[in-house]
Amino acid sequence: MAPEPNRLLKVWRRVLERRLRTRLRAKVSIDIHDNTHTMLTFQRHRARFRLRLHHMFLAAPDDVIQALADFVRHGDAEASIRLDKFIERNKAYIRRLSPEKMRKRLRLDPVGRHHDLGRIFDRLNERYFQSRISAAITYGPAPRVKGPRKSIKMGSYSADSRVIRIHPALDQPVVPRYFVEWIVFHEMLHHVYRAKRGDDGRRCVHPPEFLDHERRFHDFKRAQAWEDDNLDLLLRARVDG
Ligand SMILES: [Zn+2]
DSSP states (O other): OOOOHHHHHHHHHHHHHHHHHHHHTSEEEEEEEOOSSOOEEEEEETTEEEEEEEGGGTTOOHHHHHHHHHHHHHOOHHHHHHHHHHHHHTGGGSOOOOHHHHHHHTTOOOOOSSOOHHHHHHHHHHHHHTTOOOOEEEEOOOOOOSSSOSOOOOEEEETTTTEEEEOGGGOSTTSOHHHHHHHHHHHHHHHHSOOEEOTTSOEESSOHHHHHHHTTSTTHHHHHHHHHHHHHHHHHOOOOO
C-alpha cells in the first residue's frame, strides 16, 4: 500500500529539517505551505530557526539548501539571489488561480440571468467616465428578511475594496435595463465623489455636485418614474442570495 500523502509530506519535511540543521548547527522547525505570493519567511527564537517554506523547497538540491542556510543565518545577499533564481525556475509549482476562481473567492458574480452587470458597467464607464473607473461589480448578497421587505438597498459601493454591489432583486426580466443602468451609474458616482462632512458636521454621501452629475444620466427621469411606480415589485421580489 502506498503511504498517504500527509505521511509522505511529514517525512520530506523532517528530511529538510535535518539538512538545514546540519548546516545551521541549530534547531530548525519548518512549516510547509502552498502560498502563491510569499515563498519563504523565517524567524529566529534564540537557538531555534522557524521557517515557513513553499513545498517547492522539499526536494531542493544541496546548493539551494546551503543558500537557504546562509540567507537565514546572515541575510546573505548572494544567497538571496540564488534563492530567487530557484523560485523563478520552479514557479510552475506555484498554484495559480484562474480569474474565475478569483471571482468565486471574492464572491463576484456579475453576470446574472437577465442583466449582465459587467457589460452595463463597461458601457457606462465608456460613455460617461472615459473608461477611467476601475472597480469591480457584482450581484448580492441579499440580506435575509422575513416577510415582505419594507425598504430595499438597491446598490452599494465599498471604497476599500472598490466593489459595487447590486441587489439581486434587480436581476428580473420585468426590471428594465435603463433602471439597472441608473442604479449602477449612481454607485459609480460614489467612486467619483467620496462622502464629505457638511457645514453641520454630518456626513453627506450625496453632495450637490453628485446630484447634479447624476441628472446627466440619459434615462434619469424615466428611471425615477419607474422606481416610483414599481417599488412594490422590487420589495416583493424573492431572491436567494
Ligand atoms: Zn448613494
